[in-house]
Amino acid sequence: MYFKRKLEENFIKFLFASFAFLSIFVTLGIIFVLFYESIAFFREVSIIRFFTEREWTPLFAIKKFGIWPLLSGTLLTSVVAILIAFPAGLFIAIFMAEYLSPPIKGILKPVLEILAGIPTVVYGYFALLFVTPLLKKIIPSISGFNALSPGIVLGIMIIPTIASLSEDAISLVPRSLREASYALGATKLQTIFRVLLPAASSGVISSIILGFSRAIGETMIVTIAAGQRPVLTLNPLVPIETMTAYIVQVSLGDTPAGSLEYKTIFAVGMVLFVFTFVFNVISHRLRMKFIKFYKM
Amino acid sequence: MERILKRKKIYEKIFIILSLFFLSVSLLTLFSLIVDVLIDGLPRLSLKFITSYPSRKPEGAGILSALLGSIYVMIVMILFIVPVGIGAGIYLEEYAPRNFVTNMIEVNIANLAGVPSIIYGLLGLEIFVRFFNLGRSVLAGALTLGLLVLPIVIMATREAIRLVPNSIKEASLALGATKWQTIKHEVLPISLPGILTGIILAVSRAIGETAPLITIGALTYIAFLPKTPLSPFTVLPIQIFNWVSRPQKAFHHNAAAGIIVLLILTFLLNIIAIILRNYYTKKYKL
Numbered sequence: 361m362y363f364k365r366k367l368e369e370n371f372i373k374f375l376f377a378s379f380a381f382l383s384i385f386v387t388l389g390i391i392f393v394l395f396y397e398s399i400a401f402f403r404e405v406s407i408i409r410f411f412t413e414r415e416w417t418p419l420f421a422i423k424k425f426g427i428w429p430l431l432s433g434t435l436l437t438s439v440v441a442i443l444i445a446f447p448a449g450l451f452i453a454i455f456m457a458e459y460l461s462p463p464i465k466g467i468l469k470p471v472l473e474i475l476a477g478i479p480t481v482v483y484g485y486f487a488l489l490f491v492t493p494l495l496k497k498i499i500p501s502i503s504g505f506n507a508l509s510p511g512i513v514l515g516i517m518i519i520p521t522i523a524s525l526s527e528d529a530i531s532l533v534p535r536s537l538r539e540a541s542y543a544l545g546a547t548k549l550q551t552i553f554r555v556l557l558p559a560a561s562s563g564v565i566s567s568i569i570l571g572f573s574r575a576i577g578e579t580m581i582v583t584i585a586a587g588q589r590p591v592l593t594l595n596p597l598v599p600i601e602t603m604t605a606y607i608v609q610v611s612l613g614d615t616p617a618g619s620l621e622y623k624t625i626f627a628v629g630m631v632l633f634v635f636t637f638v639f640n641v642i643s644h645r646l647r648m649k650f651i652k653f654y655k656m
Numbered sequence: 657m658e659r660i661l662k663r664k665k666i667y668e669k670i671f672i673i674l675s676l677f678f679l680s681v682s683l684l685t686l687f688s689l690i691v692d693v694l695i696d697g698l699p700r701l702s703l704k705f706i707t708s709y710p711s712r713k714p715e716g717a718g719i720l721s722a723l724l725g726s727i728y729v730m731i732v733m734i735l736f737i738v739p740v741g742i743g744a745g746i747y748l749e750e751y752a753p754r755n756f757v758t759n760m761i762e763v764n765i766a767n768l769a770g771v772p773s774i775i776y777g778l779l780g781l782e783i784f785v786r787f788f789n790l791g792r793s794v795l796a797g798a799l800t801l802g803l804l805v806l807p808i809v810i811m812a813t814r815e816a817i818r819l820v821p822n823s824i825k826e827a828s829l830a831l832g833a834t835k836w837q838t839i840k841h842e843v844l845p846i847s848l849p850g851i852l853t854g855i856i857l858a859v860s861r862a863i864g865e866t867a868p869l870i871t872i873g874a875l876t877y878i879a880f881l882p883k884t885p886l887s888p889f890t891v892l893p894i895q896i897f898n899w900v901s902r903p904q905k906a907f908h909h910n911a912a913a914g915i916i917v918l919l920i921l922t923f924l925l926n927i928i929a930i931i932l933r934n935y936y937t938k939k940y941k942l
Contacts, residue, residue, distance in 0.1 A: 365834055372836045376747035379740045383765050386803050390775060393782040448678040455675035475686055479864025481893045482915050485900050486689045489908060516685045549668050577772025579867035584900055604774050611871045617786060629778045640770040
């Protein structure tokens with residue numbers, strides 16, 4: 361009886377430990393898979409071509425392998441998104457932290473969180489069939505597929521992320537700083553912009569970087585509404601292609617495993633992973649620094 | 657002096673107006689998205705739409721195989737994430753020693769939550785579809801989505817377990833129960849609503865995911881039902897994507913009708929999670 365129980369205890373502990381370790385294997389698996397296939401890709405296409413050619417046409421007869429068009433496409437939609445989400449998210453965060461009463465905040469926050477929980481394919485539909493036609497009335501020259509419309513929708517999607525993380529940061533600023541500012545005769549707005557925001561700046565910046573990283577990795581909105589034409593441009597009114605959209609484009613076709621086209625999606629995935637990883641780490645570091653500073 | 661004060665008042669008014677503007681833009685977007693989808697999709701939504709297979713003719717097309725495919729993938733995924741996610745959460749909270757390795761696992765789980773979902777698709781394609789030779793099957797899709805949402809379940813489990821009062825654990829141990837008996841009979845029942853909330857949120861996230869499943873090669877056109885976990889499949893978001901990307905207006909209306917079904921499922925899951933969480937925090941935080 362005693363032995364049986366001891367055995368059961370150890371078995372459970374071992375089993376659960378292996379489940380926890382699974383997460384490490386997932387990370388290692390991602391890195392291994394991306395590296396393995398990317399190296400196979402770079403054996404056939406030199407890494408110099410990858411970074412110096414200005415066209416991306418692996419699916420055409422004349423193949424060019426320059427990553428820049430996909431990078432510029434990704435950058436374009438993400439920058440549009442952050443230009444929308446940064447001011448909106450920050451103002452909403454300040455407003456919620458300093459002006460709204462807790463019960464109203466309690467209703468507003470979950471409603472805003474709905475925005476972040478809507479499946480991205482739904483946003484894609486909305487960008488292509490609602491926002492783009494709307495933009496066409498204002499800018500007649502805009503194409504049916506463009507970077508502006510999915511960028512705007514992407515921005516609205518990440519507002520809740522930036523608003524809620526920035527609000528947490530502003531709320532973490534100690535009361536004493538706030539009271540000192542008021543005691544010196546500062547108005548509410550002066551306190552917000554000269555004391556609270558500078559004090560919360562690393563937390564706020566952390567939320568913006570995280571939002572940017574989300575925008576880079578988002579797939580369906582840009583696949584549906586931005587087009588599938590990899591061109592090196594910074595014009596948000598013409599069709600482009602992002603890194604994520606390219607992966608989807610190849611996956612939808614019948615690309616045999618092991619072919620060069622198949623390997624390209626891993627090379628592109630590798631670039632995507634490195635970008636989001638770096639931004640996530642910077643964002644995490646900034647937030648940890650901020651929390652440590654004010655919790656002490 | 658008075659003029660300065662007046663100007664400051666005006667600045668504050670401008671600030672409040674701008675904030676309200678941004679807030680209303682967000683809420684208005686949500687509102688117009690829902691209204692737009694309802695206007696386009698409601699006329700198409702019928703019992704026949706839900707019980708028909710996809711078709712080349714938009715009027716006769718439906719979401720039967722996609723909806724059942726989604727449900728099938730979710731069930732298999734739940735069978736995977738419930739033991740693994742809860743087990744990992746229990747280990748980190750109750751068994752793991754406070755050391756470098758544990759710390760690494762924790763940081764790693766936080767990092768995984770930030771990896772783009774399409775990268776999980778590439779992982780699933782190489783590992784599940786090719787290496788384990790599962791093909792473009794329900795099982796491969798469920799495992800891929802499972803890995804994607806596992807951090808949600810693990811974090812929810814840990815938070816729920818942390819809320820269990822120490823006195824209850826100590827009382828159980830003092831009565832001679834082993835650690836596993838204590839967890840099984842005391843800790844888990846108390847933290848169940850919190851864990852359940854995490855699982856529901858994980859499902860609501862996974863049910864709307866499109867990109868990773870397209871990447872592992874889930875089909876976009878399926879006119880039969882998946883029979884076994886190794887059958888090929890499609891899911892509701894992929895069916896919607898397929899209809900959106902066609903040029904004909906009639907297919908767009910099908911997409912809108914599909915979106916209504918998908919949004920109802922997502923919102924229902926979220927509402928259940930919110931109710932559970934409220935009930936739970938009320939019961940144990942007081």
